[in-house]
Amino acid sequence: MMQQTATGRSYLPILALVLLFGLPPIAGWFYIMNPQWLPDKHKNRGTLILPPRPLQSLTLKDAAQQDFDWRALSGRWTLISYREGACDTGCMQQLLALGQVRRALGADRIRVGQLLIQTSPTARGSDDEPQQLVDASRTLYLPPQQVARFRQLFSLPGIEQRGATYLVDPNGMLMMGYPSGSPKKDILKDLETLLKASRSWTTGANNGYR
Missing domain, CATH: 3.40.30.10 (Glutaredoxin)
Structure with a gap:
């Protein structure tokens, strides 16, 4: 049980890096294609x-x-x-x-x-x-x-x-x-x-x- 917990924790830094670098471009593309979800001050002119x-x-x-x-x-x-x-x-x-x-x-x-x-x-x-x-x-x-x-x-x-x-x-x-x-x-x-x-x-x- 202790070994499984340690192994699971070893993946946490990798997961954190994926979320840190992967989410911004995904979110950026999502908002470009769906501008209706942007806050009012960021809506397209x-x-x-x-x-x-x-x-x-x-x-x-x-x-x-x-x-x-x-x-x-x-x-x-x-x-x-x-x-x-x-x-x-x-x-x-x-x-x-x-x-x-x-x-x-x-x-x-x-x-x-x-x-x-x-x-x-x-x-x-x-x-x-x-x-x-x-x-x-x-x-x-x-x-x-x-x-x-x-x-x-x-x-x-x-x-x-x-x-x-x-x-x-x-x-x-x-x-x-x-x-x-x-x-x-x-x-x-x-x-x-x-x-x-x-x-x-x-x-x-x-x-x-x-």
């Missing part, structure tokens, strides 16, 4: 997409007109903006605001990427000057034949796609949307909650972001 939508079926082009590989977003949360035609002054203000959100995350900013999706690069607005300031490495183009697919994937009640901001999870799944003009603090609060909950299962490789 954006419109949650349930179930999240995989984006791999959407074919976008990079600045060199090559097909974009969605695996490039693997391991990081990504803020996506959408504009029809060239990036005008309002578009630039939106990109700058999202850049400020990323910087406000401090060291966690390397776990968050930022992309702009535009319609065909041949479509130009009346003012092309702001377009010259857009980082080509963070810009993707939506071919005309993919517009219907984009509208289907990014359709959310109460959110006009033009000027909206979307959040993609580290697995390339579209999971949240924000209407044009959403307060920066709302996007920041959601990201802080998600980054904290997912800290153990995202690596946040640099990939050129600062």
Whole structure:
């Protein structure tokens, strides 16, 4: 009897380690997928997409007109903006605001990427000057034949796609949307909650972001 008791006690440290390191990622994933269980102060500000939508079926082009590989977003949360035609002054203000959100995350900013999706690069607005300031490495183009697919994937009640901001999870799944003009603090609060909950299962490789 004494030997069995000693053996049982020898497993207690192992069990404690499993609970210590295993429960946080499980709990984090549970709350991400079931935000209704979060306390009110932690509930999402954006419109949650349930179930999240995989984006791999959407074919976008990079600045060199090559097909974009969605695996490039693997391991990081990504803020996506959408504009029809060239990036005008309002578009630039939106990109700058999202850049400020990323910087406000401090060291966690390397776990968050930022992309702009535009319609065909041949479509130009009346003012092309702001377009010259857009980082080509963070810009993707939506071919005309993919517009219907984009509208289907990014359709959310109460959110006009033009000027909206979307959040993609580290697995390339579209999971949240924000209407044009959403307060920066709302996007920041959601990201802080998600980054904290997912800290153990995202690596946040640099990939050129600062």
